[in-house]
Structure formats: C-alpha cells, structure tokens
Amino acid sequence: xxxxxxxxxxxxxxxxxxxxxxxxxxxxxxxxxxxxxxxxxxxxxxxxxxxxxxxxxxxxxxxxxxxxxxxxxxxxxxxxxxxxxxxxxxxxxxxxxxxxxxxxxxxxxxxxxxxx
Amino acid sequence: xxxxxxxxxxxxxxxxxxxxxxxxxxxxxxxxxxxxxxxxxxxxxxxxxxxxxxxxxxxxxxxxxxxxxxxxxxxxxxxxxxxxxxxxxxxxxxxxxxxxxxxxxxxxxxxxxx
Numbered sequence: 001x002x003x004x005x006x007x008x009x010x011x012x013x014x015x016x017x018x019x020x021x022x023x024x025x026x027x028x029x030x031x032x033x034x035x036x037x038x039x040x041x042x043x044x045x046x047x048x049x050x051x052x053x054x055x056x057x058x059x060x061x062x063x064x065x066x067x068x069x070x071x072x073x074x075x076x077x078x079x080x081x082x083x084x085x086x087x088x089x090x091x092x093x094x095x096x097x098x099x100x101x102x103x104x105x106x107x108x109x110x111x112x113x114x115x116x
Numbered sequence: 117x118x119x120x121x122x123x124x125x126x127x128x129x130x131x132x133x134x135x136x137x138x139x140x141x142x143x144x145x146x147x148x149x150x151x152x153x154x155x156x157x158x159x160x161x162x163x164x165x166x167x168x169x170x171x172x173x174x175x176x177x178x179x180x181x182x183x184x185x186x187x188x189x190x191x192x193x194x195x196x197x198x199x200x201x202x203x204x205x206x207x208x209x210x211x212x213x214x215x216x217x218x219x220x221x222x223x224x225x226x227x228x229x230x
Binding site (some may be wrong): 033035040041042043044045048056058059090092104105106107108109110 | 120122125149151157158159160161164204206217218219220221222223
C-alpha cells in the first residue's frame with residue numbers, strides 16, 4: 001500500500017522561483033492537509049481541504065496556494081519562494097471526522113525544501 | 117501564536133528511566149491525539165483521547181487527558197532506545213472551528229542512551 005506519497009522529496013529553489021509540491025493518497029480519504037515543520041515550532045497547518053474542489057486556510061497560509069481538483073491529489077504551490085519558506089513540508093490525509101472527533105491522520109514522507 | 121504548547125522541548129534520558137511530556141492548550145480541546153515521529157521520518161498516529169480525565173495505556177505508554185480538557189500527558193515507563201523520536205500532541209480547539217482543523221503542539225524530542 002502506497003498510502004500518502006509526496007513528490008519531490010528534496011528541492012533547492014532560488015529566491016523568487018516557483019514550484020508545486022504534489023501529494024497523492026490512495027486511501028480514498030476526504031480530508032487532506034499541508035503542514036510545515038520547523039525546529040521548535042512543531043507542525044503548522046498551511047492549508048487543508050475537506051473534499052474535492054474545496055480548500056481552506058490554516059494557521060500560516062501566506063505565500064502558498066493549494067488546489068484539490070481530484071480527490072486523491074492535493075497540490076501546494078509557492079508562487080515566489082522566499083528563504084523564510086525553507087522548511088520540511090508534510091502532506092496528510094484522513095477519513096471524514098465524526099462530530100467532535102478527529103480521525104487518524106496519515107502522513108507522507110515529507111519534502112525538504114531549501115530556498116537560497 | 118502557537119495555541120498548543122508542549123514541555124519539555126527536549127529530554128535526554130538513560131535507557132530504563134521514565135519520561136513524561138506535557139501538552140497544554142490555551143483553549144478547551146474537544147479531543148487530543150498523540151503522534152510519534154522517528155528521526156528523519158514522518159508523524160505516525162499513536163492514540164486519541166476524547167473524554168475528560170480519560171486514561172489509556174499502550175504497553176509502556178500511558179496517555180492522560182486532563183479533567184478540564186486543556187492539557188494532556190504522555191508517560192513512558194522504562195524507556196528503550198526504540199522510543200527515540202519527537203512526540204506531538206494534536207487537538208481540535210473547541211473555539212477553533214471545524215473538526216477537520218487539527219492543531220499540533222510544538223513537540224518534545226526524546227533522546228535515549230544506553
């Protein structure tokens with residue numbers, strides 16, 4: 001089982017360049033998320049999606065855009081990369097939540113992005 | 117700012133010693149989840165707590181949800197080198213909108229040496 005797959009795994013960008021991170025899940029999950037992980041900051045939510053065609057902002061959405069054109073894919077775009085966006089990016093997916101409960105989130109392997 | 121804090125940020129123990137990490141939220145949580153991330157890896161779900169005062173055990177790991185649902189703890193008895201990693205709590209903030217928005221804590225990195 002592939003689970004959640006992120007591409008690429010590593011990338012170095014120059015300031016001002018653009019790129020798209022791809023997240024694909026084969027578990028038919030409704031919900032998908034993009035997090036960034038920085039030392040001492042934990043995981044911070046960038047954007048998330050509760051279904052195909054819908055997206056919403058998380059805690060730190062500035063400088064990022066997302067799209068969920070297909071249920072299994074969630075794309076994270078950086079239009080003009082900045083050094084502050086150097087981070088490890090994790091995609092996750094989960095089944096729909098029930099009432100006050102959250103469901104288990106399954107994470108991809110991460111993308112290590114460096115902006116110079 | 118960060119609404120879910122964890123302490124300590126880092127702890128180094130000798131194998132066989134106990135370890136506890138604490139998760140504190142500025143607002144009431146509807147539920148709390150715990151994840152473990154091995155060095156160089158990705159977070160992996162451990163458990164979810166829902167009820168006030170709830171305690172759950174997984175072998176040497178004991179998870180507790182506070183009575184006021186604003187804090188939680190993870191206690192590891194007799195640590196082993198396989199426990200090395202970063203432990204995150206994550207919760208749905210009661211005032212934070214939909215259940216789909218998990219807020220992660222800052223994490224506690226555990227190092228275990230022989």
